Amino acid sequence: MTECAGLERGDLSHRLADARLTLVDAHGHPLASTEVTIEQTRHAFGFGNIGFDFIDWLGGPPASGEPSASEVFGGQAPPEVERLAEDWLGLFNNMTLPFYWRAFEPVQGRPETERLRRTAQYFADRGVTVKGHPLVWHTLAPEWLLELDEADVEQTIRQRIRREVTEFAGVVDLWDAINEVVILPVFTAEDNAVTRLAQRLGRVGMVRLAFEEARAANPHARLVLNDFDLSADYEHLIEECLEAGIQIDALGLQTHMHQGYRGEDQVWEILERFSRFGLPLQLTETTLLSGELMPKEIVDLNDYVVDEWPSTAKGEARQADELVRHYRTVVGHPAVESLTYWGITDHGAWLGAPSGLIRADGSRKPGYDALHELIRGEWWLPETTTATDADGQVAVQGFAGRYRVTTPAGSSEVELGAGAESLVVEVGA
Numbered sequence: 001m002t003e004c005a006g007l008e009r010g011d012l013s014h015r016l017a018d019a020r021l022t023l024v025d026a027h028g029h030p031l032a033s034t035e036v037t038i039e040q041t042r043h044a045f046g047f048g049n050i051g052f053d054f055i056d057w058l059g060g061p062p063a064s065g066e067p068s069a070s071e072v073f074g075g076q077a078p079p080e081v082e083r084l085a086e087d088w089l090g091l092f093n094n095m096t097l098p099f100y101w102r103a104f105e106p107v108q109g110r111p112e113t114e115r116l117r118r119t120a121q122y123f124a125d126r127g128v129t130v131k132g133h134p135l136v137w138h139t140l141a142p143e144w145l146l147e148l149d150e151a152d153v154e155q156t157i158r159q160r161i162r163r164e165v166t167e168f169a170g171v172v173d174l175w176d177a178i179n180e181v182v183i184l185p186v187f188t189a190e191d192n193a194v195t196r197l198a199q200r201l202g203r204v205g206m207v208r209l210a211f212e213e214a215r216a217a218n219p220h221a222r223l224v225l226n227d228f229d230l231s232a233d234y235e236h237l238i239e240e241c242l243e244a245g246i247q248i249d250a251l252g253l254q255t256h257m258h259q260g261y262r263g264e265d266q267v268w269e270i271l272e273r274f275s276r277f278g279l280p281l282q283l284t285e286t287t288l289l290s291g292e293l294m295p296k297e298i299v300d301l302n303d304y305v306v307d308e309w310p311s312t313a314k315g316e317a318r319q320a321d322e323l324v325r326h327y328r329t330v331v332g333h334p335a336v337e338s339l340t341y342w343g344i345t346d347h348g349a350w351l352g353a354p355s356g357l358i359r360a361d362g363s364r365k366p367g368y369d370a371l372h373e374l375i376r377g378e379w380w381l382p383e384t385t386t387a388t389d390a391d392g393q394v395a396v397q398g399f400a401g402r403y404r405v406t407t408p409a410g411s412s413e414v415e416l417g418a419g420a421e422s423l424v425v426e427v428g429a
Helices: 052-059 069-073 081-089 113-124 143-147 150-167 193-217 232-243 264-275 313-331 366-378
Strands: 016-024 035-043 046-050 094-098 129-133 172-179 222-227 250-257 281-288 336-341 384-387 393-399 401-407 410-416 419-426
Touching (some): 016 410, 035 393, 052 094, 052 113, 113 129, 143 193, 193 232, 232 264, 264 281, 264 313, 313 336, 410 419
Parallel strands (some): 094 129, 129 172, 250 281
Antiparallel strands (some): 035 384, 035 401, 401 410
């Protein structure tokens, strides 16, 4: 039986808080018949996007002189980056930052730690949950790793995991521990030392290496197994890892849709299949295009190359509609804890595709506005002013998340979980 048994698709009752708050002053006395303003400040659900565009702005140029992570991804930081950051923060609360090893440590022993830390800290200070992506991946492994012998490759990977997880602890405590393991031992697009190690250790051995090293470095970290292959092969890998006793905190499911929207039925079926493991699901990489779609016959999306790939009015209308449908479907499934869209802007977007929510010139697409109306409108409790009763109590009903409660005596923030609960909240000075 899946987690969503008994719930109909589209039912969001599992996301809603129904709280009764007793407001008290600093001495514990109830604030009876007192005016109170209630304002939602954050969703519990993780609405995410990548933060690649902000690294050069916040972190500065790479000290090594090598291409930065944002350049490897697709281009330089976009124009009007401060305005872009405002748009980003106006919609999202989870950020994925690139720890692709080739760009992060282009020269062995000279990692770009400070650049990434400054970027992560900027958004963490603004209430954003920051995720590192990924600790282990065959693609974009550093070329210098090929020069090491087999034993040194494994030791260096282990050291890399421990270093990043330790040095970013407290700022980045959520990691894609290992990426795209299903294809890892048979990956042939480029020669790399990670695939060679996987051929010796096997898929489960590689997952164990990544998770156990990261867990030892930061026992409080949440570690995700992430993959684009959503077939039975991924399910089998998960089964093997769990049977081997590997502690996985969440399962990552990539849903790049450059070839068209998968549709509610297919997305729901995917969520149902992976919810059977009883682990939280993260939709880690989602894209929907606002221009011409990639041909269906393309197997590897990286093989599709065009000179220009513009966003169009018709495509933008389609993207806006599909975004809302997709988000409603995903948020409607109780196993899902987050959905990360892969790109805020078309500037430097992956594969050059018109997949962003904001055009390359900085103007918002209809898709951005549609998501804003959903996430910060329909699914957001607007600022409300009411009064406590004779016992100092007030009811709050809205989406689970963080709320600010303000009275003449002071203010406080409180986390409200889904379901019914009663809390005492001190708001006295």
